[in-house]
Amino acid sequence: xxxxxxxxxxxxxxxxxxxxxxxxxxxxxxxxxxxxxxxxxxxxxxxxxxxxxxxxxxxxxxxxxxxxxxxxxxxxxxxxxxxxxxxxxxxxxxxxxxxxxxxxxxxxxxxxxxxxxxxxxxxx
Amino acid sequence: xxxxxxxxxxxxxxxxxxxxxxxxxxxxxxxxxxxxxxxxxxxxxxxxxxxxxxxxxxxxxxxxxxxxxxxxxxxxxxxxxxxxxxxxxxxxxxxxxxxxxxxxxxxxxxxxxxxxxxxxxxxxxxxxxxxxxxxxxxxxxxxxxxxxxxxxxxxxxxxxxxxxxxxxxxxxxxxxxxxxxxxxxxxxxxxxxxxxxxxxxxxxxxxxxxxxxxxxxxxxxxxxxxxxxxxxxxxxxxxxxxxxxxxxxxxxxxxxxxxxxxxxxxxxxxxxxxxxxxxxxxxxxxxxxxxxxxxxxxxxxxxxxxxxxxxxxxxxxxxxxxxxxxxxxxxxxxxxx
Numbered sequence: 001x002x003x004x005x006x007x008x009x010x011x012x013x014x015x016x017x018x019x020x021x022x023x024x025x026x027x028x029x030x031x032x033x034x035x036x037x038x039x040x041x042x043x044x045x046x047x048x049x050x051x052x053x054x055x056x057x058x059x060x061x062x063x064x065x066x067x068x069x070x071x072x073x074x075x076x077x078x079x080x081x082x083x084x085x086x087x088x089x090x091x092x093x094x095x096x097x098x099x100x101x102x103x104x105x106x107x108x109x110x111x112x113x114x115x116x117x118x119x120x121x122x123x124x
Numbered sequence: 125x126x127x128x129x130x131x132x133x134x135x136x137x138x139x140x141x142x143x144x145x146x147x148x149x150x151x152x153x154x155x156x157x158x159x160x161x162x163x164x165x166x167x168x169x170x171x172x173x174x175x176x177x178x179x180x181x182x183x184x185x186x187x188x189x190x191x192x193x194x195x196x197x198x199x200x201x202x203x204x205x206x207x208x209x210x211x212x213x214x215x216x217x218x219x220x221x222x223x224x225x226x227x228x229x230x231x232x233x234x235x236x237x238x239x240x241x242x243x244x245x246x247x248x249x250x251x252x253x254x255x256x257x258x259x260x261x262x263x264x265x266x267x268x269x270x271x272x273x274x275x276x277x278x279x280x281x282x283x284x285x286x287x288x289x290x291x292x293x294x295x296x297x298x299x300x301x302x303x304x305x306x307x308x309x310x311x312x313x314x315x316x317x318x319x320x321x322x323x324x325x326x327x328x329x330x331x332x333x334x335x336x337x338x339x340x341x342x343x344x345x346x347x348x349x350x351x352x353x354x355x356x357x358x359x360x361x362x363x364x365x366x367x368x369x370x371x372x373x374x375x376x377x378x379x380x381x382x383x384x385x386x387x388x389x390x391x392x393x394x395x396x397x398x399x400x401x402x403x404x405x406x407x408x409x410x411x412x413x414x415x416x417x418x419x420x421x422x423x424x425x426x427x428x429x430x431x432x433x434x435x436x437x438x439x440x441x442x443x444x445x446x447x448x449x450x451x452x453x454x455x456x457x458x459x460x461x
Contacts, residue, residue, distance in 0.1 A: 037206075037450040042441060045448070049215040052194045055187040056222040062229040064133040065236045067325035068145065075237070085308065090221040092309050094351050097228040098344035104128030104231065107151060111127070 057083040126170045129232040130240075134325050135173070136166060137239035138258065141247045147258040148325055149242060156252055157244075164243045173240075177233035191219055200452055202361075207448040210362050210376070210437035217358040224351060349387040356384025359433055368443040376436055379429035386426060 061082045066075045086093050130136065136149040138157075149157075157163045198216060201208050244255070359380040367373035 038453050040449055040451045042444070042449075045209055045211065046441070048194060048197075049211050052191055052215050053218055055190055056219050059184055059187045060222040060226040060229070062133075062232045062234045064330060065135050065148075065239050065325060067148075068238070070325070079235075081308075086222065086225070087218065089309050090218060090225075091348050091352050091355065094221060094225055094228065095344050095348040097225050098347040100129065100132050100232065101228045102343050103132055103151075104125055107128035107131060108125045 053087070054083075057086040061086065125231045126173050126233065129229075130173050130236075132330070133232060133236070134330070135233070135236060135239050136242050138163070138255070139241040139243050140259065140262075141244045143241070143243065144262060145241075146244075146255065146262060148239065153252070153254050154242075157255070160252065162244055162246075162252065162255075164245060166240055166242050168240050173233055176236045176238070178235040178237075194219070197451075204452060205447075206450055206452070207365060207445040208361065209444055209448050210440045213359065213361045214433065214437045216361075217355050220358065221351060221355060228347075349391065353384055353387045356380055356382075356386070360384065366445055368440065372436060372440065375432055379432045379436075382425060382429045383433065386422070390422070 058079075061079055063075070063079050063082060066078070082093070131149070131151050131154060134148045134150075136154065138146040138149045138153070140146055154163075158165070194212075195216065198208055198212055359376070363377065363380075367376065
Protein backbone atom coordinates (compact mmCIF):
# COMPACT_ATOMS: atom_id res chain seq x y z
CA UNK A 1 0.00 0.00 0.00
CA UNK A 2 2.78 2.34 1.02
CA UNK A 3 4.49 1.31 -2.16
CA UNK A 4 1.53 2.38 -4.30
CA UNK A 5 1.29 5.75 -2.59
CA UNK A 6 4.97 6.39 -3.19
CA UNK A 7 4.57 5.33 -6.79
CA UNK A 8 1.75 7.79 -7.41
CA UNK A 9 3.67 10.49 -5.57
CA UNK A 10 6.72 10.13 -7.73
CA UNK A 11 4.88 9.88 -10.99
CA UNK A 12 3.67 13.41 -10.25
CA UNK A 13 7.18 14.61 -9.58
CA UNK A 14 8.26 13.09 -12.86
CA UNK A 15 5.72 15.26 -14.65
CA UNK A 16 6.69 18.35 -12.72
CA UNK A 17 10.38 18.01 -13.42
CA UNK A 18 11.85 19.06 -16.75
CA UNK A 19 12.46 16.03 -18.91
CA UNK A 20 16.03 16.65 -19.98
CA UNK A 21 16.08 18.58 -23.25
CA UNK A 22 12.84 20.51 -22.97
CA UNK A 23 14.43 23.84 -23.70
CA UNK A 24 15.54 24.78 -20.21
CA UNK A 25 18.68 26.82 -19.99
CA UNK A 26 21.58 25.01 -18.34
CA UNK A 27 21.54 27.27 -15.33
CA UNK A 28 17.93 26.62 -14.32
CA UNK A 29 18.47 22.94 -15.00
CA UNK A 30 21.42 23.04 -12.67
CA UNK A 31 19.45 24.81 -9.98
CA UNK A 32 16.77 22.16 -10.21
CA UNK A 33 19.43 19.49 -9.83
CA UNK A 34 20.74 21.22 -6.74
CA UNK A 35 17.32 21.47 -5.23
CA UNK A 36 15.96 18.01 -5.86
CA UNK A 37 18.95 15.79 -6.35
CA UNK A 38 21.96 14.55 -4.46
CA UNK A 39 25.05 12.95 -5.90
CA UNK A 40 25.70 9.28 -5.65
CA UNK A 41 28.86 7.39 -6.48
CA UNK A 42 29.49 4.38 -8.66
CA UNK A 43 30.47 2.49 -5.56
CA UNK A 44 27.13 3.18 -3.89
CA UNK A 45 25.26 1.89 -6.95
CA UNK A 46 27.26 -1.33 -7.01
CA UNK A 47 27.02 -1.75 -3.27
CA UNK A 48 23.24 -1.38 -3.11
CA UNK A 49 22.85 -3.92 -5.92
CA UNK A 50 25.21 -6.34 -4.24
CA UNK A 51 23.54 -6.09 -0.85
CA UNK A 52 20.10 -6.60 -2.36
CA UNK A 53 21.23 -9.64 -4.34
CA UNK A 54 23.10 -11.22 -1.46
CA UNK A 55 20.45 -10.77 1.19
CA UNK A 56 17.65 -11.87 -1.13
CA UNK A 57 19.34 -15.11 -2.10
CA UNK A 58 20.43 -15.75 1.49
CA UNK A 59 16.83 -15.73 2.65
CA UNK A 60 15.44 -17.47 -0.44
CA UNK A 61 17.72 -20.51 -0.18
CA UNK A 62 16.36 -23.34 1.98
CA UNK A 63 18.96 -26.12 2.05
CA UNK A 64 18.16 -29.80 2.60
CA UNK A 65 18.84 -31.45 5.94
CA UNK A 66 22.58 -32.12 6.27
CA UNK A 67 24.20 -35.34 7.41
CA UNK A 68 24.99 -35.80 11.09
CA UNK A 69 28.65 -35.95 10.12
CA UNK A 70 28.70 -32.60 8.33
CA UNK A 71 30.54 -29.72 9.96
CA UNK A 72 29.13 -26.21 10.21
CA UNK A 73 31.55 -25.00 7.56
CA UNK A 74 30.32 -27.60 5.10
CA UNK A 75 26.71 -26.69 5.71
CA UNK A 76 27.51 -23.01 5.19
CA UNK A 77 29.54 -23.86 2.10
CA UNK A 78 26.62 -25.75 0.63
CA UNK A 79 24.33 -22.80 1.24
CA UNK A 80 26.78 -20.38 -0.38
CA UNK A 81 27.15 -22.73 -3.34
CA UNK A 82 23.38 -22.77 -3.78
CA UNK A 83 23.38 -18.97 -3.63
CA UNK A 84 26.07 -18.96 -6.29
CA UNK A 85 23.90 -21.11 -8.52
CA UNK A 86 21.02 -18.75 -7.80
CA UNK A 87 23.12 -16.10 -9.52
CA UNK A 88 24.53 -18.32 -12.27
CA UNK A 89 21.39 -20.24 -13.21
CA UNK A 90 18.39 -19.02 -11.23
CA UNK A 91 15.94 -20.74 -13.57
CA UNK A 92 17.41 -24.15 -12.76
CA UNK A 93 17.33 -23.50 -9.02
CA UNK A 94 13.69 -22.53 -9.48
CA UNK A 95 13.08 -25.73 -11.43
CA UNK A 96 14.56 -27.65 -8.51
CA UNK A 97 12.47 -25.74 -5.97
CA UNK A 98 9.38 -26.27 -8.13
CA UNK A 99 10.12 -30.01 -8.29
CA UNK A 100 10.25 -30.13 -4.52
CA UNK A 101 7.13 -28.02 -4.27
CA UNK A 102 5.05 -30.22 -6.56
CA UNK A 103 6.41 -33.43 -4.99
CA UNK A 104 5.61 -32.15 -1.50
CA UNK A 105 2.12 -31.29 -2.63
CA UNK A 106 1.66 -34.74 -4.11
CA UNK A 107 2.87 -36.45 -0.93
CA UNK A 108 0.64 -34.26 1.20
CA UNK A 109 -2.51 -35.09 -0.77
CA UNK A 110 -1.60 -38.78 -0.95
CA UNK A 111 -1.20 -39.19 2.79
CA UNK A 112 -4.08 -36.95 3.69
CA UNK A 113 -6.35 -39.42 1.93
CA UNK A 114 -4.73 -42.44 3.57
CA UNK A 115 -4.37 -41.27 7.14
CA UNK A 116 -7.80 -39.88 7.99
CA UNK A 117 -7.90 -36.26 9.13
CA UNK A 118 -4.41 -35.14 10.01
CA UNK A 119 -1.35 -36.24 8.19
CA UNK A 120 0.67 -37.59 11.08
CA UNK A 121 -1.25 -37.05 14.23
CA UNK A 122 -3.69 -39.91 13.90
CA UNK A 123 -1.79 -43.12 13.33
CA UNK A 124 -1.42 -46.05 15.67
CA UNK B 125 2.59 -29.86 2.91
CA UNK B 126 5.27 -29.17 5.50
CA UNK B 127 5.58 -32.90 6.11
CA UNK B 128 5.88 -33.45 2.38
CA UNK B 129 8.78 -31.03 2.21
CA UNK B 130 10.29 -32.57 5.29
CA UNK B 131 10.45 -36.02 3.70
CA UNK B 132 11.87 -34.63 0.48
CA UNK B 133 14.58 -32.62 2.18
CA UNK B 134 15.77 -35.69 4.05
CA UNK B 135 14.16 -34.78 7.35
CA UNK B 136 13.38 -38.35 8.36
CA UNK B 137 16.13 -40.80 9.21
CA UNK B 138 15.60 -44.52 9.55
CA UNK B 139 16.84 -45.92 12.85
CA UNK B 140 17.04 -49.57 13.88
CA UNK B 141 14.93 -50.87 16.73
CA UNK B 142 18.01 -50.50 18.99
CA UNK B 143 18.00 -46.75 18.10
CA UNK B 144 21.15 -46.82 15.97
CA UNK B 145 21.20 -44.71 12.82
CA UNK B 146 20.66 -46.57 9.56
CA UNK B 147 20.00 -44.21 6.65
CA UNK B 148 18.05 -41.23 5.46
CA UNK B 149 14.50 -42.05 4.39
CA UNK B 150 13.32 -41.12 0.96
CA UNK B 151 9.64 -41.05 0.15
CA UNK B 152 9.57 -44.37 -1.66
CA UNK B 153 11.36 -46.33 1.06
CA UNK B 154 9.14 -44.67 3.61
CA UNK B 155 6.05 -45.85 1.79
CA UNK B 156 7.39 -49.37 1.27
CA UNK B 157 8.23 -49.76 4.93
CA UNK B 158 4.91 -48.29 6.00
CA UNK B 159 2.96 -50.72 3.83
CA UNK B 160 5.04 -53.63 5.19
CA UNK B 161 4.23 -52.27 8.66
CA UNK B 162 7.87 -52.37 9.70
CA UNK B 163 8.24 -48.82 11.04
CA UNK B 164 6.81 -46.82 13.88
CA UNK B 165 4.94 -43.97 12.27
CA UNK B 166 6.57 -40.68 13.31
CA UNK B 167 4.37 -38.59 15.57
CA UNK B 168 5.94 -35.21 14.83
CA UNK B 169 3.38 -32.50 14.15
CA UNK B 170 3.57 -29.55 11.81
CA UNK B 171 4.27 -27.18 14.65
CA UNK B 172 7.15 -29.32 15.85
CA UNK B 173 8.73 -29.30 12.41
CA UNK B 174 8.21 -25.58 12.18
CA UNK B 175 10.00 -25.24 15.48
CA UNK B 176 13.11 -26.75 13.91
CA UNK B 177 13.05 -24.16 11.17
CA UNK B 178 15.61 -21.47 11.86
CA UNK B 179 14.30 -18.59 9.79
CA UNK B 180 14.19 -15.60 12.09
CA UNK B 181 11.85 -12.70 11.54
CA UNK B 182 14.66 -10.22 12.11
CA UNK B 183 16.77 -11.18 9.10
CA UNK B 184 13.69 -11.66 6.95
CA UNK B 185 12.52 -8.19 7.93
CA UNK B 186 15.84 -6.64 7.01
CA UNK B 187 15.80 -8.34 3.62
CA UNK B 188 12.25 -7.23 3.00
CA UNK B 189 13.13 -3.64 3.94
CA UNK B 190 16.28 -3.60 1.83
CA UNK B 191 14.53 -5.05 -1.22
CA UNK B 192 11.49 -2.80 -0.92
CA UNK B 193 13.76 0.21 -0.55
CA UNK B 194 15.71 -0.87 -3.61
CA UNK B 195 12.54 -1.29 -5.68
CA UNK B 196 11.15 2.06 -4.50
CA UNK B 197 14.40 3.75 -5.48
CA UNK B 198 14.35 2.18 -8.94
CA UNK B 199 10.72 3.10 -9.56
CA UNK B 200 11.19 6.63 -8.27
CA UNK B 201 14.22 7.09 -10.48
CA UNK B 202 12.26 5.81 -13.41
CA UNK B 203 9.35 8.16 -12.85
CA UNK B 204 11.64 11.12 -12.09
CA UNK B 205 13.40 10.38 -15.41
CA UNK B 206 16.75 9.66 -13.83
CA UNK B 207 18.81 6.94 -15.49
CA UNK B 208 18.35 3.48 -13.99
CA UNK B 209 21.59 1.59 -14.57
CA UNK B 210 21.51 -1.81 -16.26
CA UNK B 211 23.05 -3.34 -13.16
CA UNK B 212 20.04 -2.18 -11.15
CA UNK B 213 17.67 -3.67 -13.71
CA UNK B 214 19.45 -7.01 -13.54
CA UNK B 215 19.35 -6.86 -9.75
CA UNK B 216 15.61 -6.29 -9.94
CA UNK B 217 15.24 -9.33 -12.19
CA UNK B 218 17.24 -11.51 -9.80
CA UNK B 219 15.34 -10.19 -6.80
CA UNK B 220 12.12 -11.24 -8.49
CA UNK B 221 13.44 -14.75 -9.16
CA UNK B 222 14.56 -14.99 -5.55
CA UNK B 223 11.07 -14.00 -4.48
CA UNK B 224 9.60 -16.79 -6.62
CA UNK B 225 12.02 -19.30 -5.10
CA UNK B 226 11.12 -18.07 -1.67
CA UNK B 227 7.45 -18.52 -2.44
CA UNK B 228 7.95 -22.08 -3.75
CA UNK B 229 9.86 -22.95 -0.58
CA UNK B 230 7.40 -21.19 1.68
CA UNK B 231 6.47 -24.42 3.49
CA UNK B 232 9.97 -25.87 3.43
CA UNK B 233 11.57 -25.65 6.88
CA UNK B 234 14.69 -23.52 6.75
CA UNK B 235 18.15 -24.58 7.86
CA UNK B 236 17.16 -27.75 9.73
CA UNK B 237 20.28 -29.36 11.16
CA UNK B 238 19.01 -32.65 12.60
CA UNK B 239 16.70 -35.22 11.10
CA UNK B 240 13.82 -36.82 12.96
CA UNK B 241 14.30 -40.52 13.79
CA UNK B 242 11.88 -43.11 12.49
CA UNK B 243 12.31 -46.45 14.24
CA UNK B 244 12.02 -49.96 12.88
CA UNK B 245 9.72 -52.13 14.97
CA UNK B 246 12.01 -55.13 15.30
CA UNK B 247 15.67 -56.01 15.00
CA UNK B 248 14.60 -59.02 12.97
CA UNK B 249 15.03 -59.60 9.28
CA UNK B 250 13.44 -56.98 7.07
CA UNK B 251 11.64 -57.68 3.83
CA UNK B 252 13.19 -54.53 2.40
CA UNK B 253 16.59 -54.88 0.78
CA UNK B 254 17.42 -51.23 1.53
CA UNK B 255 17.18 -51.89 5.26
CA UNK B 256 19.50 -54.87 5.20
CA UNK B 257 21.95 -52.96 3.04
CA UNK B 258 21.97 -50.03 5.44
CA UNK B 259 22.48 -52.43 8.35
CA UNK B 260 25.46 -53.96 6.58
CA UNK B 261 26.98 -50.53 6.05
CA UNK B 262 26.44 -49.60 9.68
CA UNK B 263 28.06 -52.81 10.89
CA UNK B 264 31.01 -52.30 8.56
CA UNK B 265 31.46 -48.79 9.94
CA UNK B 266 31.32 -50.07 13.50
CA UNK B 267 33.94 -52.79 13.10
CA UNK B 268 36.47 -50.50 11.40
CA UNK B 269 35.51 -46.85 11.82
CA UNK B 270 38.92 -45.54 10.73
CA UNK B 271 38.97 -47.15 7.31
CA UNK B 272 36.91 -44.75 5.27
CA UNK B 273 35.97 -46.31 1.99
CA UNK B 274 37.14 -43.88 -0.65
CA UNK B 275 36.07 -44.42 -4.18
CA UNK B 276 39.30 -45.48 -5.80
CA UNK B 277 37.98 -44.79 -9.27
CA UNK B 278 38.11 -41.03 -8.77
CA UNK B 279 41.72 -40.83 -7.62
CA UNK B 280 44.40 -39.28 -9.79
CA UNK B 281 46.72 -42.30 -9.64
CA UNK B 282 43.96 -44.52 -10.90
CA UNK B 283 43.45 -42.27 -13.91
CA UNK B 284 47.19 -42.07 -14.56
CA UNK B 285 47.49 -45.82 -14.58
CA UNK B 286 44.58 -46.15 -16.92
CA UNK B 287 45.00 -43.31 -19.41
CA UNK B 288 48.61 -42.17 -19.07
CA UNK B 289 50.02 -38.92 -17.68
CA UNK B 290 48.82 -36.35 -20.19
CA UNK B 291 45.24 -37.50 -20.37
CA UNK B 292 45.04 -37.82 -16.61
CA UNK B 293 46.31 -34.25 -16.09
CA UNK B 294 43.98 -32.87 -18.75
CA UNK B 295 41.11 -34.74 -17.19
CA UNK B 296 41.94 -33.37 -13.77
CA UNK B 297 42.32 -29.71 -14.72
CA UNK B 298 39.57 -29.55 -17.35
CA UNK B 299 36.87 -32.14 -16.88
CA UNK B 300 36.80 -32.28 -13.08
CA UNK B 301 36.07 -28.54 -12.57
CA UNK B 302 33.49 -28.61 -15.37
CA UNK B 303 31.79 -31.57 -13.75
CA UNK B 304 31.97 -29.89 -10.37
CA UNK B 305 30.31 -26.68 -11.56
CA UNK B 306 27.86 -27.92 -14.15
CA UNK B 307 27.01 -31.30 -12.64
CA UNK B 308 24.67 -29.78 -10.03
CA UNK B 309 22.87 -27.79 -12.74
CA UNK B 310 21.94 -31.02 -14.45
CA UNK B 311 20.93 -32.64 -11.18
CA UNK B 312 18.59 -29.73 -10.41
CA UNK B 313 16.41 -30.49 -13.40
CA UNK B 314 16.88 -34.24 -13.32
CA UNK B 315 16.03 -36.89 -10.81
CA UNK B 316 18.77 -38.07 -8.53
CA UNK B 317 18.88 -41.19 -6.42
CA UNK B 318 20.40 -41.15 -2.98
CA UNK B 319 23.88 -42.56 -3.63
CA UNK B 320 24.85 -45.80 -1.93
CA UNK B 321 28.15 -44.48 -0.57
CA UNK B 322 26.53 -41.76 1.53
CA UNK B 323 23.19 -42.77 2.96
CA UNK B 324 23.38 -40.23 5.78
CA UNK B 325 21.72 -37.37 3.89
CA UNK B 326 19.86 -36.54 0.71
CA UNK B 327 22.00 -34.90 -2.00
CA UNK B 328 22.31 -31.11 -1.99
CA UNK B 329 20.04 -30.58 -5.00
CA UNK B 330 17.77 -33.54 -4.39
CA UNK B 331 14.16 -33.70 -5.46
CA UNK B 332 12.09 -36.73 -6.33
CA UNK B 333 10.34 -36.43 -9.66
CA UNK B 334 8.71 -39.15 -11.64
CA UNK B 335 11.03 -39.84 -14.51
CA UNK B 336 8.47 -41.81 -16.44
CA UNK B 337 6.88 -38.64 -17.71
CA UNK B 338 8.13 -36.54 -20.58
CA UNK B 339 9.56 -33.19 -19.40
CA UNK B 340 6.65 -31.46 -21.15
CA UNK B 341 4.21 -32.92 -18.63
CA UNK B 342 6.15 -32.03 -15.50
CA UNK B 343 4.72 -28.87 -13.92
CA UNK B 344 8.16 -27.61 -12.92
CA UNK B 345 9.12 -27.40 -16.61
CA UNK B 346 6.27 -24.98 -17.11
CA UNK B 347 7.25 -23.04 -14.04
CA UNK B 348 10.75 -22.71 -15.45
CA UNK B 349 9.54 -21.59 -18.88
CA UNK B 350 7.33 -18.89 -17.38
CA UNK B 351 10.12 -17.75 -15.09
CA UNK B 352 12.55 -17.43 -17.98
CA UNK B 353 10.06 -15.36 -19.98
CA UNK B 354 9.48 -13.12 -16.96
CA UNK B 355 13.20 -12.78 -16.34
CA UNK B 356 13.74 -11.76 -19.94
CA UNK B 357 10.82 -9.34 -19.88
CA UNK B 358 12.38 -7.32 -17.06
CA UNK B 359 15.42 -6.72 -19.23
CA UNK B 360 13.22 -4.68 -21.58
CA UNK B 361 13.27 -1.82 -19.04
CA UNK B 362 16.45 -0.11 -20.37
CA UNK B 363 15.25 -0.48 -23.96
CA UNK B 364 14.94 3.27 -24.61
CA UNK B 365 17.83 4.39 -22.43
CA UNK B 366 21.12 5.45 -23.99
CA UNK B 367 23.96 2.95 -24.38
CA UNK B 368 27.56 4.07 -24.86
CA UNK B 369 27.91 2.19 -28.16
CA UNK B 370 25.45 0.88 -30.73
CA UNK B 371 26.98 -2.60 -30.50
CA UNK B 372 26.26 -2.79 -26.80
CA UNK B 373 22.76 -1.51 -27.31
CA UNK B 374 21.94 -4.19 -29.86
CA UNK B 375 23.66 -6.94 -27.89
CA UNK B 376 21.40 -6.07 -25.00
CA UNK B 377 18.25 -5.82 -27.11
CA UNK B 378 18.79 -9.03 -29.05
CA UNK B 379 19.66 -11.01 -25.92
CA UNK B 380 16.58 -9.69 -24.18
CA UNK B 381 14.33 -10.62 -27.09
CA UNK B 382 15.87 -14.09 -27.29
CA UNK B 383 15.40 -14.82 -23.61
CA UNK B 384 11.95 -13.32 -23.26
CA UNK B 385 10.71 -14.65 -26.58
CA UNK B 386 12.51 -18.02 -26.65
CA UNK B 387 10.15 -19.78 -24.22
CA UNK B 388 7.11 -18.38 -26.03
CA UNK B 389 8.52 -19.55 -29.34
CA UNK B 390 9.06 -23.00 -27.86
CA UNK B 391 5.52 -23.12 -26.52
CA UNK B 392 4.19 -22.12 -29.90
CA UNK B 393 6.17 -24.90 -31.58
CA UNK B 394 4.94 -27.51 -29.11
CA UNK B 395 1.39 -26.32 -29.43
CA UNK B 396 1.54 -26.33 -33.21
CA UNK B 397 3.08 -29.79 -33.37
CA UNK B 398 0.56 -31.06 -30.86
CA UNK B 399 -2.77 -29.48 -31.64
CA UNK B 400 -2.65 -29.05 -35.36
CA UNK B 401 -0.45 -32.11 -35.90
CA UNK B 402 1.49 -30.11 -38.42
CA UNK B 403 3.16 -32.68 -40.70
CA UNK B 404 6.22 -30.51 -41.33
CA UNK B 405 6.89 -29.97 -37.64
CA UNK B 406 6.16 -33.61 -36.90
CA UNK B 407 8.86 -34.64 -39.35
CA UNK B 408 11.32 -32.27 -37.68
CA UNK B 409 10.53 -33.48 -34.18
CA UNK B 410 10.60 -37.14 -35.12
CA UNK B 411 13.99 -36.89 -36.73
CA UNK B 412 16.42 -37.42 -33.86
CA UNK B 413 19.36 -35.68 -35.54
CA UNK B 414 17.42 -32.55 -36.41
CA UNK B 415 15.75 -32.31 -33.03
CA UNK B 416 19.04 -32.80 -31.18
CA UNK B 417 20.74 -30.12 -33.28
CA UNK B 418 17.73 -27.87 -32.76
CA UNK B 419 17.78 -28.35 -28.99
CA UNK B 420 21.55 -27.86 -28.76
CA UNK B 421 21.27 -24.69 -30.82
CA UNK B 422 18.49 -23.45 -28.58
CA UNK B 423 20.48 -24.15 -25.41
CA UNK B 424 23.65 -22.58 -26.83
CA UNK B 425 21.76 -19.42 -27.84
CA UNK B 426 20.15 -19.26 -24.47
CA UNK B 427 23.39 -19.65 -22.52
CA UNK B 428 25.11 -17.09 -24.74
CA UNK B 429 22.34 -14.52 -24.24
CA UNK B 430 22.34 -15.13 -20.52
CA UNK B 431 26.09 -14.56 -20.31
CA UNK B 432 25.74 -11.31 -22.27
CA UNK B 433 23.00 -10.04 -19.98
CA UNK B 434 25.13 -10.94 -16.97
CA UNK B 435 28.41 -9.40 -18.18
CA UNK B 436 27.11 -6.35 -20.06
CA UNK B 437 25.69 -4.53 -17.00
CA UNK B 438 29.12 -4.63 -15.38
CA UNK B 439 30.86 -3.41 -18.54
CA UNK B 440 28.31 -0.63 -18.97
CA UNK B 441 29.26 0.81 -15.58
CA UNK B 442 32.32 2.30 -17.25
CA UNK B 443 30.35 5.09 -18.89
CA UNK B 444 27.03 5.84 -17.29
CA UNK B 445 24.84 8.78 -18.28
CA UNK B 446 25.30 11.77 -15.93
CA UNK B 447 21.86 11.40 -14.37
CA UNK B 448 22.79 7.93 -13.13
CA UNK B 449 24.96 9.68 -10.56
CA UNK B 450 22.07 11.72 -9.18
CA UNK B 451 19.65 10.57 -6.59
CA UNK B 452 16.48 12.06 -5.28
CA UNK B 453 16.74 14.30 -2.27
CA UNK B 454 14.06 12.68 -0.19
CA UNK B 455 13.88 15.56 2.25
CA UNK B 456 12.67 17.82 -0.57
CA UNK B 457 9.71 15.59 -1.25
CA UNK B 458 8.61 15.29 2.34
CA UNK B 459 8.55 18.95 3.43
CA UNK B 460 6.94 18.15 6.75
CA UNK B 461 9.89 16.02 7.86
